[in-house]
Amino acid sequence: METRETRPSSDLPAVAxxxxxxxxxxxxxxxxxxxxxxxxxxAAIGFLAYLLWDLAGYSVLRDVLHLIGY
Known part of the structure; x- marks a missing residue:
């Protein structure tokens, strides 16, 4: 069985x-x-928000493509 060395929490840095x-x-x-x-x-929060918005049926990209005639 492997033993691990432990140290008191006061030896750890206060912040990363x-x-x-x-x-x-x-x-x-x-x-x-x-x-x-x-x-x-x-950026990750914004990307997730856009994906949720698109899944709800409000596609910004689809609306823009529709406006320009595609």
Missing amino acids: KEYNGVDRNAFLFGFTPQAELWNGRL
């Missing part, structure tokens, strides 16, 4: 750090690793 030394979940502006994480999160 990114390589620039700032909290990974901080809402920072500019070209930072944190901004890229937030950009990805918000």
Whole structure:
């Protein structure tokens, strides 16, 4: 049986750090690793919202194609 080394919780860092030394979940502006994480999160939420909207029958893409004659 394998034994695992455990350590007290006080040895753990208080926040997750990114390589620039700032909290990974901080809402920072500019070209930072944190901004890229937030950009990805918000893009995923937007994509999911569009998929749900399309499944409900309100297709923006289909309406635009219909307006231009396709």
